Amino acid sequence: AMISEDDFHHSANATYRPAGSNLRADQEALLGKLLDRPPPGLQRPKDRFNGTYIIFFSLGIGGLLPWNFFVTAKEYWLFKLRNCSSPTAGEEATGSDILNYFESYLTVASTVSSVLCLMANFLLINRVPIRVRVLASLTVMLAIFLLMTALVKVDTSSWTSGFFAVTIVCMAILSGTSTVFSSSVFGMTGSFPMRNSQALISGGAMGGTISAVALLVDLAASSEVTDSTLAFFLTADVFLGLCVGLCLLLPRLDFYLRPVWPACVFPSEEQPPQDHPSVPSAAPGSGESSPPPLRPILKKTAGLGFCIIYLFFITGLVFPAISTNIESLDKDSGSPWTTTFFVPLTTFLLFNFADLCGRQVTAWIQAPGPRSKVLPGLVLLRTCLIPLFVFCNYQPRVHLHTVVFRSDLYPVFFTSLLGLSNGYLSALALMYGPKIVPRELAEATGVVMSFYVCVGLVLGSACSALLVHLI
Secondary structure, eight states, rough: OOOOOOSEOHHHHHHOOOOTOOHHHHHTTTHHHHHOOOOSSOOOOOOOHHHGHHHHHHHHHHHHHHHHHHHHHHHHHHHHHHSSSOOOOOHHHHHHHHHHHHOOOOOOOOHHHHHHHHHHHHHHTTTTTTHHHHHHHHHHHHHHHHHHHHHTTSSTTTOOOHHHHHHHHHHHHHHHHHHHHHHHHHHHHHGHHHHHHHHHHHHHHHHHHHHHHHHHHHHTOOHHHHHHHHHHHHHHHHHHHHHHHHHHHHGHHHHHHSSOOOSSSTTTTTOOOOOOTSSSOOOTTTTTTTTOOHHHHHHHHHHHHHHHHHHHHHHHTTTTTTTGGOOTTGGGGOOHHHHHHHHHHIIIIIIHHHHHHHHHHHHTOOOOOOOOOOHHHHHHHHHGHHHHHTTTTBSOSSOOOOOOOSSSSHHHHHHHHHHHHHHHHHHHHOOOOOOSOOGGHHHHHHHHHHHHHHHHHHHHHHHHHHHHHHH
């Protein structure tokens, strides 16, 4: 049957099909398929040279690359946070305390600020235009990283405690603004075909892969720690500047200006072109200024939310707390592979690359569907990965002395399986979220889906400490 454009409702942010329309339940669940294949009369313009796809992929990289570089530069923080000028015994004790708990402080600062900024972003969806939120968060991220870049070559040995406080504050601001940027752009993709959501998600995994490669290059070159870190931070600065330019370019694309429906991106500044008179524009000020309704979003996305939370719970439980402490069985040989490069290769690079591959597969294969019981079944099946990692050569072992998998190939295979399953299943669930709600709630749903990710990672990280004590 032909679908009339009159069946669609229009709001200031989007055009959507009302919940009471005659769509079957499974059709409503996969509204994205309807959007990717618009009916006659609502034809979507061609994405020339895949420009929109490339832009969202690049925004995915830029949104997470600074945070990844911030965390990856572990040797730099160890160098900067110890007193480098022959400290006294009392000063060394203080420095040791800071070094011992530095990663814990970073985790707390990152998690708390991410959750608070996610809540604030949800409340500001209908109050602050998305363009303002995206560009403001990018500007703050760039300013923070320029500050940290400037401090790389500054001697901080005389004010270690002050530098530590500055670092924690910068990490909290960076994590919070990165969350606002990522969740806002993800909500933005809800008004585009599903492949653009997939591009953004895959770009985030590419950011992790780039940071892992940078770590390996640093280890192989064995250069001055400040020189390598300066290169890391300057790379992140360039990517953030590129993201600002891409966000300014996106509204000028024909694919953006004339989508199937008025996109939710930057609605206050872009008007539908005159050659599409059948798509009315909302009157200024007609949009609601109150926060989006949370209950219908939670109700619609409950199943996907469980999948996302449990997915990242299992991933956070194993990676990196367990996987980074799995040692090569031939470590005593003293070869660089078994000592220096084993963990960076088999943990950081392999996981991030497998995660990227899993997310990229969703560009061609999108199964099972959002209502399928197979999806949560596959998510629960990942629980089997926990004992597989535990019974590799994890060290030190206090309670479980038996090592079942006595080969270095096992952690390689298990890490690949962890990354592939995490990338593919999480990308599916995240892509489906904004597509199974009314179009006017797509952006808010993107923020809620990001909150699910945050909850899963927090639970996984918290429980990983308990699992470590049980081994």
